[in-house]
Amino acid sequence: MEAAADRVAIVTGGSRGIGPAICRRLGKNGTIVHLAYAxxxxxxxxxxxxxxxxxGRAFAHRADVSVEAEVEALVDDVVDKEGAVHILVNNAGIIEDALVALTRLAQWDRVLRVNLTGAFLMSRAVIPAMLDERWGRIINISSNSVRMPAxxxxxxxxxxxxxxxxxxxxxxxxxxxxxxVxxxxxxxxxTDxxxxxxxxxxxxxxxxxxxxPEDISGIVAFLASDEADYIQGQTITVDGGRLVGRQRAARRPS
Ligand SMILES: NC(=O)c1ccc[n+]([C@@H]2O[C@H](COP(=O)([O-])OP(=O)(O)OC[C@H]3O[C@@H](n4cnc5c(N)ncnc54)[C@H](OP(=O)(O)O)[C@@H]3O)[C@@H](O)[C@H]2O)c1
Structure with a gap:
């Protein structure tokens, strides 16, 4: 296994918002960063x-994570160039808010396709390369909306x-x-x-x-490191305490 400094990462949504901070943070550690944008x-x-x-070393790739062929071409490109992929950050995401009653199927499909299917396609594409290395880190950028949705x-x-x-x-x-993972x-x-x-x-x-964005990039870099070896299948909330504050407020007697 390479030293941490020689690892190769793919970060989706690396062009704007949280993604660039993750790319910069990994790049600072010496990781070779391949960022994808739409x-x-x-x-x-x-x-x-x-x-x-x-x-540091970094490369940009245009690849829509919701399109299977573009995902596969992206991962093939990185593997051809670097011989390995050690870290995947599934960060690309979109939001299209509408009440359930007013949500068109096309809106629903677009959001699910980028945020969920995109992460599935990316993960499926990198796993063979990670299995070859017997080392890998997949970090998915979720949201507090799961627990306190608007x-x-x-x-x-x-x-x-x-x-x-x-x-x-x-x-x-x-x-x-x-x-x-x-x-x-x-x-x-x-962010935008x-x-x-x-x-x-x-x-x-x-x-x-x-x-x-820099409030998120540190924990992502940690989860991408050897130090996170005993952390598996977890979701780490990084919200400045908003979730716990909401729970405290809900318990307060009226
Ligand atoms: N901002 C928040 O408050 C917040 C809170 C919780 C979770 N998150 C999550 O954090 C992640 C990043 O959000 P952000 O706030 O940084 O969003 P953002 O500023 O809107 O940036 C979104 C990024 O995703 C990329 N992207 C969008 N659709 C794509 C596609 N089909 N294929 C490839 N890349 C695509 C964009 O690329 P282009 O610009 O090139 O199109 C851009 O780099 C998302 O998963 C989001 O759900 C954000």
């Missing part, structure tokens, strides 16, 4: 340039609930082969995905602050 070519190129400027998040919360179930199934299937569930993080919300929220003080 549309934002210039943003992806900037992330690559930043990692290279800091002395109205209108039916497709999004269902996709992330499915992603957490996929995390546990994969952990059970490949755990004995040196592969660790875990999920991180962020709370509200300041939530721009309308944080612009309107006005909440910026200490305990109530919005999270930043």
């Amino acid at each position: 549309n934002a070519q210039d943003a992806a190129a900037s992330v690559v340039a930043e990692i290279e400027a800091a002395g 109205a209108g998040q039916c497709a999004y919360a269902a996709s992330k609930g499915g992603l957490e179930a996929l995390t546990r199934v994969l952990a059970a299937e490949v755990g004995r082969k040196g592969i660790r 875990n999920a991180v569930a962020p709370g509200r993080i300041k 995905m939530t721009a309308a919300l944080w612009a309107a929220s006005g909440v910026e003080d200490g305990e109530n602050r919005w999270g930043l």
